Each structure stands twice: as structure tokens, then as C-alpha cells.
Amino acid sequence: MIIFPDLPNVEVEGVEGAEEITLTLRTTSPTAPCPSCGTVSSRIQSRYKRTLRDLPSSGHPIRLIMHVRRFFCKRSTCAQKIFVERLPELCHPHAQRTKRLQEALCKLGLKEGGQAGADVGSELGFSGSRDTILRLVHQSDPSAHEKPRIIGLDDWAWKRRLRYGTLICDLERGQPIDLLPDRTVETVSAWLQDHPSIEIISRDGSSEFASAIKKGAPQAREVSDRWHLGKNLSQCILILLANALAELRQAEQEKAASPEGGRTRQKTRRQGETAAVQQAQRVRQTERTQRYEQILALRSQGMGTPEIAAQMNMPARTIRHWLARGSAPDFRHRWSRVSAHLSGPSRSYLLQRWEQGCRNVSQLDRELRSLGYKGSRRSLYRFVATFDFAAAS
Numbered sequence: 001m002i003i004f005p006d007l008p009n010v011e012v013e014g015v016e017g018a019e020e021i022t023l024t025l026r027t028t029s030p031t032a033p034c035p036s037c038g039t040v041s042s043r044i045q046s047r048y049k050r051t052l053r054d055l056p057s058s059g060h061p062i063r064l065i066m067h068v069r070r071f072f073c074k075r076s077t078c079a080q081k082i083f084v085e086r087l088p089e090l091c092h093p094h095a096q097r098t099k100r101l102q103e104a105l106c107k108l109g110l111k112e113g114g115q116a117g118a119d120v121g122s123e124l125g126f127s128g129s130r131d132t133i134l135r136l137v138h139q140s141d142p143s144a145h146e147k148p149r150i151i152g153l154d155d156w157a158w159k160r161r162l163r164y165g166t167l168i169c170d171l172e173r174g175q176p177i178d179l180l181p182d183r184t185v186e187t188v189s190a191w192l193q194d195h196p197s198i199e200i201i202s203r204d205g206s207s208e209f210a211s212a213i214k215k216g217a218p219q220a221r222e223v224s225d226r227w228h229l230g231k232n233l234s235q236c237i238l239i240l241l242a243n244a245l246a247e248l249r250q251a252e253q254e255k256a257a258s259p260e261g262g263r264t265r266q267k268t269r270r271q272g273e274t275a276a277v278q279q280a281q282r283v284r285q286t287e288r289t290q291r292y293e294q295i296l297a298l299r300s301q302g303m304g305t306p307e308i309a310a311q312m313n314m315p316a317r318t319i320r321h322w323l324a325r326g327s328a329p330d331f332r333h334r335w336s337r338v339s340a341h342l343s344g345p346s347r348s349y350l351l352q353r354w355e356q357g358c359r360n361v362s363q364l365d366r367e368l369r370s371l372g373y374k375g376s377r378r379s380l381y382r383f384v385a386t387f388d389f390a391a392a393s
Contacts, residue, residue: 007087007089007090008089009027009028009029010025010026010027010028010087010090011025011026011028012024012025013025013026013067017060019060020060020061020062020063021057021060021061021062021063022062022063022064022065023062023063023064023065024065024067025064025065025066025067026066026067027066027067027068027069027085027087029085030042032069032071032083032085032086034071034073034075034078034080034083035080035083035086035093036073036078036079036080036083037073037075037078037080039073039074039075039078040074041071041072041073041074041083042071043071043072043074044069044070044071044072045069045070045071045072045082046069046070047067047068047069047070048067048068048070049065049066049067049068050065050066050068051063051064051065051066051096052064052066052090052091052095052096052097052098053096053097053098053101053127054097054098054100054101055098055100055101055104055126056124056125056126059124059125060125061125061126061127064098066087068084068085068087069084069085070082070083070084070085071083071084071085097127097128101126101127101128102136104126105117105121105126105128105132105133105136106133106136106137106140108120108121108126108133109133109134109136109137110137110140110175110176114130114131114133114134114137115130117130117133118130118133121133147195147197148170148172148177148195148197148198149172149197149198149199149200150170150171150172150198150199150200150201150202151168151169151170151171151177151198151200151201151202152168152169152171152201152202152203152225153166153167153168153188153201153202153203153204153209153213154166154167154203154204155167155183155204155206156179161361161362161381162362163182164182164183164360165179165180165181165182165183166179166180166182166183166187166188166191167179167180168180168191171202178191183206183208183209184208185208185211185212185215185357187212188208188209188212188213188216189211189212189213189215189216189217190216191216192212192213192215192216192217192220193216193217195217196217196219198217198219198220199219199220199221200220200221200223201213201217201220201221201222201223202223202224202225203222203223203224203225204224204225204228205224205228205232206359207357208357208359210222211357238283239283242282242283242286242287243282245286245290246282246286249289285328288328288329289328291312291314291328292322292327292328294312295308295312295319295322295323298311298312299323305319305320305323345371345372346368346371346372346373349367349368349371350364350368350384353367354384361377361380361381361384362377364380364384365377365380368380
């Protein structure tokens, strides 16, 4: 069985096998070139042992004990008087692992990640921690000949809801290319201008990415990936079904009673409310009504509150509250806190900034507070989240 490749000027002196295979190697070349000036020298100064880790064999890790030599440099003007003979075919200078083991760990890190790669490598007998794998990934440079043609753009949270970057992946090779510090139009377009080989870009529905592509890569074709297509489709179907169900319920109520009740609800809607907020309220209120009807049906079958909570995947306290109330709570009361503060100039300014492409809620919060907004940032997050429903429709 070949457990170590043939290398020039290297011979195997001994092999010891147990849980770990240990190979003792010795260099045989009578001379060695100086790494600083290139002068070939045959004057040996001393010898020492160097330990390396190599790829495992049949699940057994391999340890290499190399007997290498130090030489005197013959050139008197050379700054390096003594040097160690190099083994470029085997390993890098000062490395603790062979080149082929480092390449395997780097590929494992690109596919699995740091900790996951270390776990898989430990099962295969690789020697490398998660920090080692991440360091090798950071040191690796993509080949200059492999220019990306099809890439994917998506945002990535440095800190959720506060700071986002841009993740760029090569969809042909299935590997990440770069991670930009933010997701602004200027940063993304500058990166695209430096890579004119890009032909197809897969992105989400962000208007900032669309503007960056038109500015930095106008020759590229824009497409949407499978996940965002499925997400947008599910949101559109949800809104369509919710609107249809609301119309059916309104028709039933008009037949059973006077129409003032359903129309009063529409008349009492707050002024200045966006279509996105109204649509989100209708969808979520319809979902709550459906869940309340399911709770009533299970209660009529004789099921207790704990059993209903387990089947509906809801807290038992919420179910008791809904049953005591006699109806599903109105979803719109959640927006009263932010709507009480977002009125007049603040609301108009928020809608204007959102249409301009500002998606940083922390930035919007700071700007609104300068206009007198006194609500919480969490309420502002909930209010802005409803804008996604308008974009999906």
C-alpha cells in the first residue's frame, strides 16, 4: 500500500504503525540553494527534526518526522548566513502540515465551514481545528483564470436589524467570492465594475441591488433564485386567499345582519394608513379568525385547553384568553402605539425615505426622532415590516 508519494531527494528510513502511522524521512541531496540569494551550498552546519502532518491512510492519521539540515551560505555578502533546506514539493516553509493536507482542509472549509469542517475532518482523520481551517480559507486566493460569470447577491447580517453586509457567491462553483462591508449601491456597484466578466446575477427583490446592478453591471441579466420565487409566490397566494375569505365573510354578514357593522369597521380606519398596512392587517386578522374557529371546533369535540394548545401549536394561556374574550383579538391594536406617534410630517417623511430606498430602520429611527417621533424602535420595526406585503403583491 502506498501511503506516501515519491519525492525527489527524500527517502523513507522507517515506518511505525499503530493508531497513528509514523514515517521517518531523510533528505539525500548533497546541496541546497539559499532562499535569499539562490547560491548553492554544500557546507552543512547542523541537523534537526521537523514534524509534519499528512493526509490519513485508511482512517489512520500520518505523522512525518523529517531529518533536515542547515547549511552555510557561501556568499559573504548574503544577509542570511545560515539557512534550512526547503522542501517545496512537500510543504511550505514553517508549516506544520503538508501541502495536500492544507488543500484538503481548505476545500473542506469552503464546503462545510469552520466548526462543521473540523467535525467532518475529525471523523476522516484530518488534523486541523476550526481556527486552522478558517485561517487556510482566508489565506486561499481564487484562481485568476476562474473569472465569475454567474453570481448571487444577498444581504448578510453582521448584527440583525442593525448592520448588514453583502454576500457574493459564484453559483457555478458553489463557493463564496466576497463579503462586502455593507449593502449600499455605491459599494456593490464598485465591486461589479471590477468584475466585468459577470453575465447573470441572481438577487432578491431589493431595490438597492437593482440600482447597483444597473450602475455597475448593465450588461448582466438579472434573475431571481428559487427561494425568493417561492417566498414571493407564497406571500401573493396568502394575500389572495385572505382577501377572498374576507369578501366571503363580509357577504355572509350582510345576509345575516345589517351591513352597518362591516362598513363601520372600514369607516373607522385611521387616516393616512398605507395600503401595505391595511393589507397586512387583513391577512393577519383573517389568519387569527381561522385559528379561533379551529379552536372552537376542537372545544366542541370535548378537548381540553392543553390538548388544543398541543394540536394548534399555541400557548394554552392564549387559547384561554381567546375563549374568555369570545372572539379573536383585533390585530390592528398592535399598530396603535406607533401610529399614535407616526402622524403628519413623521409619517410622510417615513414613506418618502422608504420610497427612496432607505431600508436601515436604525437610520430611519434616528431621523424620525429628530422630527419628534417618541415611539419605540420595536414598534417602528413592526410598522416597516408591513411594507413587504405591498412589494410582494
